Amino acid sequence: LTTPAYDALAAAHLQQHRFEHVLNMLHWDQAVNMPAAGSEARAAALTELEAHLHRLRTDPPRSSQLSAALTEPLDDEQAANLREMRRIRQLATALPEALVARRSLASSRCEHAWRTQRPANDWAGFLPNFEEVLEIAREEAQRLADIGGVSPYDAMLDLYEPGMRTADVRQVFEPLRAWLPGLIREVVERQSQEPTIAPRGPFPVSAQRRLCERVMALLGFDFSAGRLDVSTHPFTGGSPEDVRLTTRFDEDDFLSSLMGTVHEAGHGRYEQNLPRHWLGQPVAAARSMAIHESQSLAFEMQLGGHPGFAARLAPLLAEAFGPQEAFEPGNLHRLMTRVRPSLIRVEADEVTYPAHVILRFEIERALIEGEAKAADVPELWNLGMRDLLGLDTRGNYRDGPMQDVHWPSGLFGYFPCYSLGAMYAAQWFAALRHAQPDLDEKLAKGDFSTVFQWMDDKIWSQGSRWTTRELALRASGEVLNPAHFEAHLRQRYLPALR
């Protein structure tokens, strides 16, 4: 049995994977190392690389190979790989190379300027760059919409979570929007009666860094195939063979960098444990961004918010910073599950977090669908923050619509993945608890291996073998079911008083 068309496609995807390695490393370097004056040269180099990758993805012979491979005797994994190859091809051919190059240049420039405009609260300086990025994103969305037969924002959602539509997101977010503000008030009220002892800083950066690396090791991160560095906006970059996590340090607050690192470690372990025998093929890539966020949030929220994690952490904190009353496990757990409406998404607790995501989903949908302009964003932001979290953000662009790197980088359609990920994470833990009734006892003893084993079996090792829907079904016996998320929040934050 020979599969010449499939083999040619597989060779081409391996080559693409190598150029993606290059692109990912340069993006990481841009955020972590690059001095300011290197920006223009980097933007030009990245644009050249993106254009080259686009040419590889749209190379004309692929078209007939993709058709021919459909009739070749492929096994199930090869067939799954071919499905992903077809998707990559379809998305790539929807965009002309000139648009890809314009997008790369505009987003590099906008993001670079944003790095100084954000601390300066300079919305007026940011707006023209942002308008250009948005205009390009709208054109991209329209072209993808045309070939996909969906609306422009649906087409953008589909880039990050294949198959997910605006209607699906609304079906999940609308009930959430209804019960979340009430739940937040109830939890805040309940917690106001629980005293906590605040840790006393400063917490030296070098000690925080060592602590983060210890916790990453505890979470199974492989340092022979990855690193931890510092960037303005924490992220997971690199390639599966060399995973680059970032965090940022604040000498007054170690929990923020630590829990950010735990979040990225979830992404990192997913990448490090993708199936190696298919490395370089689309079927070996992470399933989708909602599934990716289900890993980061399984680590940060499900595991990180568990009393067993606080107990395991307590002695490490005493070693890192010297003993403090605040590090007592019960107090530490209360600190780590503190709910408080706040301005900054990445520092939000898991109860208020969905409010930040709903706000961004509503605004970016309107922007991409042409129902709102870039200049409208601050007002929409302020209205949304008032309704959802009762906060006033007027004039505070820095901690308002300029806080995230996504829009300046041209990423529209990504935000819903965070809350879908939180929901999947709750669903994974519900399934895991069902399969392993002693899970909480193990976690209480600081033994997290059951979690890692389950994630590896059900998620990491599966790569893109299945659609998200199939993956969820195989892992947990059901497709996305947001009831687990609500149950998790009520169980953790509003347990029946004993």
Added chain:
Amino acid sequence: LTTPAYDALAAAHLQQHRFEHVLNMLHWDQAVNMPAAGSEARAAALTELEAHLHRLRTDPPRSSQLSAALTEPLDDEQAANLREMRRIRQLATALPEALVARRSLASSRCEHAWRTQRPANDWAGFLPNFEEVLEIAREEAQRLADIGGVSPYDAMLDLYEPGMRTADVRQVFEPLRAWLPGLIREVVERQSQEPTIAPRGPFPVSAQRRLCERVMALLGFDFSAGRLDVSTHPFTGGSPEDVRLTTRFDEDDFLSSLMGTVHEAGHGRYEQNLPRHWLGQPVAAARSMAIHESQSLAFEMQLGGHPGFAARLAPLLAEAFGPQEAFEPGNLHRLMTRVRPSLIRVEADEVTYPAHVILRFEIERALIEGEAKAADVPELWNLGMRDLLGLDTRGNYRDGPMQDVHWPSGLFGYFPCYSLGAMYAAQWFAALRHAQPDLDEKLAKGDFSTVFQWMDDKIWSQGSRWTTRELALRASGEVLNPAHFEAHLRQRYLPALR
């Protein structure tokens, strides 16, 4: 007047420059950041990139464009640019893409293994990898020799110093080999009567790093367009717009990392001050590696070994490490000009340094010309070190033939550039002293601006506008004249006793 062929070539070279930026950054990352397990993926990505650059450089339409451009109305700078374009094309087309890919893979693998084999003194483990790298280098040399009508080693020399031949190097090195051992003995004898006070360590890495960055700033390095990091083998990487220097720290010895940094800062300022209006074109690149080393050695040896530099440094050392008797400027200068035969090239003083280079030149010439085998290297090394420096290196591969990154990376023909660079540096300072008779007074006051101004006017701003020969003539009124180097050594190390 239109120059369509030239314009097409210029656009193509700008594109190549962007891919070179990418390649340089990935090489830097490989040496500075990459975790061990990332090695294979990186080697594959670099090989893919090198093959792509090779395809760009050998793109068939260039051939007729290069001929057509010769008849176009070019100005002098365009004509110089075209000369460099023709050279790049000729070197690229001499090698088939498969050889470029094999070379990239073999050198990545050999260098990666060498990083652990060197500390383990594992010559036997290193040899098979090295044999493969050498075999590929010989094939490369033979192919370049065939098109250039020169010998294989001549062809390799020409890669780094265009126009330089083995006979030219011998003409310079043979007299040096004759007078150097005697001079070394005389200087060591003279210095044995000069007491020095040794600095007392340890010198914390963080303080050393701050000191290095202060000294780089003092030397005019632009930190908005570059960085200092740590790697096993110090080097200058990156691109002219974003220059990445590296050093390595030893808590017992701050002078080694500091003077290594001063060396790299010379390379760095050359790169940062190449002509910007031609950026991305071959005419804007550094002239050659001997000229590059003339900058690093002008900084490290000519300037760094000057009493005025020691005097400027003394208060910075006291600030970095606390006051010590050893930091008294006279003592510091004696420490910084200490001559002592030693095993390690990169730590050698400027008097014994040429012995290290002569040794490598003789061995690598024999290797490339097929007069010696890879397995012969330790014996040749030992004989050479005994004759040149009176040192026994038997069984010590680590501090013998395995000490440098060059051969494991497939770089043969580079080493002579260090000593040619030292000679040019002496020649530049002789010309500068002639033009500015108060130079030493200025340096004594810690004012180095005259040096930077001269280098910028004569070398940095000239890029590849002239051949090395023309550049030397324009800068100093004569072509390479090794008498300046000998005079410099005798004047600094054996002055008439007062």
